[in-house]
Every structure is written in structure tokens, then in C-alpha cells.
Amino acid sequence: MAVDSGEAGTRASAEGSELTVPATSASPLARVPAQALDVAAIRRDFPILSRQVNGKPLVYLDNAATGQRPLAVIEAVRRSMAEENANIHRGVHYLSEVATLEYDAVREDAREFLNAPASHEVIFVRGTTEGINLVAQSYGRSTLRPGDEILLTTMEHHSNIVPWQIVAGQTGAVVRAIPITDAGEVDLDAYRKLLSPRTRIVGVVHISNALGTINPVAEMTRLAHEVGAVVVVDGAQAAPHMAVDVQALGCDFYACSSHKMFGPTGVGMLWGRSTLLESMPPWQGGGDMIHTVSFSGTTFAPLPAKFEAGTPAIAEVIGLGAAIRYLRGVGFDAIGAWEHELLVRATEAVREVPGIRLVGTAREKAGVLAFTLAGVHPHDLGTILDADGVAIRAGHHCAQPVMERFGVHATARASFAFYNTLEEIDVLVRGLHRAREVFA
Numbered sequence: 416m417a418v419d420s421g422e423a424g425t426r427a428s429a430e431g432s433e434l435t436v437p438a439t440s441a442s443p444l445a446r447v448p449a450q451a452l453d454v455a456a457i458r459r460d461f462p463i464l465s466r467q468v469n470g471k472p473l474v475y476l477d478n479a480a481t482g483q484r485p486l487a488v489i490e491a492v493r494r495s496m497a498e499e500n501a502n503i504h505r506g507v508h509y510l511s512e513v514a515t516l517e518y519d520a521v522r523e524d525a526r527e528f529l530n531a532p533a534s535h536e537v538i539f540v541r542g543t544t545e546g547i548n549l550v551a552q553s554y555g556r557s558t559l560r561p562g563d564e565i566l567l568t569t570m571e572h573h574s575n576i577v578p579w580q581i582v583a584g585q586t587g588a589v590v591r592a593i594p595i596t597d598a599g600e601v602d603l604d605a606y607r608k609l610l611s612p613r614t615r616i617v618g619v620v621h622i623s624n625a626l627g628t629i630n631p632v633a634e635m636t637r638l639a640h641e642v643g644a645v646v647v648v649d650g651a652q653a654a655p656h657m658a659v660d661v662q663a664l665g666c667d668f669y670a671c672s673s674h675k676m677f678g679p680t681g682v683g684m685l686w687g688r689s690t691l692l693e694s695m696p697p698w699q700g701g702g703d704m705i706h707t708v709s710f711s712g713t714t715f716a717p718l719p720a721k722f723e724a725g726t727p728a729i730a731e732v733i734g735l736g737a738a739i740r741y742l743r744g745v746g747f748d749a750i751g752a753w754e755h756e757l758l759v760r761a762t763e764a765v766r767e768v769p770g771i772r773l774v775g776t777a778r779e780k781a782g783v784l785a786f787t788l789a790g791v792h793p794h795d796l797g798t799i800l801d802a803d804g805v806a807i808r809a810g811h812h813c814a815q816p817v818m819e820r821f822g823v824h825a826t827a828r829a830s831f832a833f834y835n836t837l838e839e840i841d842v843l844v845r846g847l848h849r850a851r852e853v854f855a
């Protein structure tokens with residue numbers, strides 16, 4: 416594994432960069448010198464990064480959509496499928512016991528990753544989307560009453576809006592939007608005014624996929640708890656880029672996706688406070704989530720099995736474990752510092768391109784750079800960049816209320832990971848100039 420041995424700042428980056436993050440930066444991602452990461456060595460862990468696209472070296476800047484997979488993850492999934500495949504929690508035979516042990520061990524990796532108090536509070540789900548739907552359909556549906564309010568920030572991904580609209584329709588609760596500022600930050604004064612004894616649930620994205628904003632989740636949670644509301648955090652974009660500590664955040668539920676954390680698709684984690692999870696009804700019934708079943712009645716298994724009906728994504732969970740261990744090995748101090756460096760450099764360079772409008776300029780930002788370029792539709796921009804081997808995302812990013820707030824239909828979005836380089840930012844910026852020329 417290409418990891419610096421923990422002596423932050425002692426090993427020069429393969430990019431030759433001796434840069435440190437500007438002292439003016441307010442970002443919590445900017446605490447250690449950026450050269451702590453050996454980016455060239457890390458890139459060798461990700462086979463896909465050395466391929467070509469359209470005859471050009473791949474420049475992968477669509478990490479908010481999904482991350483790439485290191486060899487450690489690919490090998491863990493291969494080994495599970497090729498050498499240890501069996502169903503879990505069911506068999507008495509050797510392979511089933513091995514698969515069960517491997518699967519169950521990941522829950523402790525997940526607990527440590529989230530700094531959760533107990534591993535049985537971590538539920539394996541299909542991803543962030545399913546995690547939030549679970550909370551909405553189990554906790555929300557069983558507790559919400561007509562007139563209760565669910566507050567969501569305007570910058571939520573559809574995954575943290577639509578499940579609440581569905582449960583509001585089922586219960587008579589009301590969904591209300593917390594405004595955001597022109598910079599793309601939560602308007603905390605407006606939030607304070609919206610909070611009331613009617614507020615039962617607050618949903619907040621830890622890092623916005625459309626703006627890059629890092630939200631003050633701990634502060635928002637403290638305010639929500641003052642009125643007795645429960646806080647659900649969408650951690651899809653935070654988990655790959657910063658150390659998550661659910662106890663420090665103080666929230667009640669936290670959901671994230673393996674595939675954005677450089678693990679396999681089809682799996683994710685939902686952490687919930689055990690007092691809440693224990694009081695919640697199951698939301699899906701089936702094998703593995705029961706204690707006893709008869710036609711006169713069924714009793715349910717304790718946590719976490721109560722919320723994991725049916726055969727889970729076994730190899731994928733094992734791959735998620737490998738991703739968590741890989742990220743732990745690289746270290747979030749180094750990851751955060753390097754990604755912040757990439758963001759600062761990319762922001763400066765992209766701003767120089769005539770006609771650029773940045774969408775999302777919060778003081779606390781992660782490595783997401785969303786923008787429009789005058790006269791060029793974001794989709795055309797994406798296509799032109801693709802010809803140069805550059806992968807970005809163009810569209811509404813499943814955050815249509817954000818687009819409405821900023822008066823655009825779509826943006827182009829470059830999103831960074833710790834394996835990206837300064838040279839790749841140069842390629843991106845050259846592509847933007849070329850797009851201007853094409854459409855001039």
C-alpha cells in the first residue's frame with residue numbers, strides 16, 4: 416500500500432510540490448502540509464488510473480459520482496468470490512464460516528471508521544440512498560404525526576429529500592427547506608428561526624455534492640436537539656474525504672456509500688444511535704432478521720440483523736472493509752491536505768478562464784469545483800473534455816433545488832480525490848480554454 420508512514424510532512428510528493436495550504440484557509444481539511452502524500456505511489460495502487468481514454472491518459476475528476484478502486488479492494492472482492500464464496504450466518508460448513516467471519520469483521524472496521532460507540536449500531540445497506548430511506552420508513556413512518564416538520568437544507572441531494580417527501584405524504588408531516596446563502600452555505604439564522612417544537616427531524620448533508628460546502632453539522636445538531644429533533648446526516652461525500660466522528664458530530668443517524676469511499680458498489684453503512692434503532696420497527700422482512708417465525712406471530716432479531724433482511728452483498732461488504740483499511744492506511748490528515756491543495760489550485764486556475772462562474776464558494780469547502788462557462792452548455796463542456804480523456808460530471812447532480820437556488824439548469828463539476836495531481840488540473844484548464852475556442 417502506498418502510504419506515508421505517518422510522519423506527515425516528511426516525504427515530498429511525487430509531484431515535486433513543496434506547497435503547503437495557504438495560511439488564510441479556514442478549511443478543516445487544511446491542517447497538514449500537502450506534500451505528506453506520495454501521490455505517484457498511491458496512483459500505482461489504482462490500476463484504472465494508468466489507462467487511456469480517447470487516446471489520452473485518463474484524468475478522472477468525477478470522484479463525487481464514484482471513486483476508483485485500489486488493488487486492495489479488487490483483491491479482497493476477488494478472493495471472496497473466487498476462494499471463500501458461501502452464504503453467511505446460515506451454514507455449518509467451512510466456507511460459510513469463513514465468509515461469515517470475514518463479513519462480520521467489517522462491522523468493527525466500520526464502527527472504528529465512523530467512531531461509533533458500538534458495532535451493532537452499524538447497519539449494512541445498499542448505500543446512502545437506502546440508509547436514508549430506512550430511517551424515513553422505519554423511524555419517520557412510526558413517529559411522525561400530522562403537522563410535524565422535517566427540515567432539510569436546500570443543498571440536499573435528492574436522496575435526502577425524496578424519502579422525506581414520501582414519508583410526509585404517508586404521515587401528514589410537512590417538509591420545509593432551510594435556505595442557503597449566495598456562497599452556498601446554510602443560512603444559520605434562517606435555520607434557527609425555522610426550528611420549533613414542531614421540528615421532529617433535521618436532514619443535513621455533511622459535504623454537498625453540488626457545491627462542495629462542508630456543513631457545520633455539530634452546531635446544527637446541537638440546535639436541533641434543543642427542540643427535541645433527531646438529526647439525519649447524509650455523509651456520502653464526507654466519508655471518502657475526511658475523518659468522520661459521529662460522536663463528535665452528536666447526530667443521530669449517519670449514512671454513507673462504499674463506492675464513493677473507493678470500495679465496491681451496492682453497499683453502504685447506516686449508523687444509528689442504538690436507543691433509536693432498538694425502538695424502530697424493521698422496514699423489510701425476510702431471512703436473517705428474525706428470531707422466531709410462526710403463523711401466529713414473528714419476533715425479530717436484535718441489532719444489527721433486524722435491519723438486514725435477506726442475503727446481503729457479501730463480497731461487497733468484504734471489499735468495503737478493504738477500502739476502509741486502505742483509507743486508514745493513507746490517513747485523512749494527508750488526504751484532506753492534498754485534496755485541499757488541489758481545490759485551491761484548481762479554483763485559482765479555473766477562475767482565470769474568461770466566462771467562468773463558480774457555483775459554490777463556501778468558506779469551508781471540500782474538493783468539489785462546480786461552475787458554468789458562458790456560451791457553453793455543461794454537457795457540451797463534458798463532451799469536449801472527454802475527448803481529452805478528462806472525466807467530469809455535467810448536469811443537476813441530483814440536487815435540483817441547488818440549481819434552482821443559483822438560477823442554472825446544470826453545472827459542470829470537477830471533483831477531486833487524493834490520487835489526483837496538479838498536472839491533471841492543468842489538463843482540465845486547457846480543456847476549458849479549448850471549449851471556449853470551439854464555441855467562440
Ligand code: C6P
Nearest residue numbers: 479480542543544572574624651672813
Ligand atoms: N451523488 C454524484 O454524482 P448513492 O447513490 O446512494 O450511493 O448516493 C447518493 C448520494 C447521496 N448524497 C449525496 C450527497 C450524494 O452525492 C449522493 C450521490 C452522486 O454527486 C451521484 S448522483
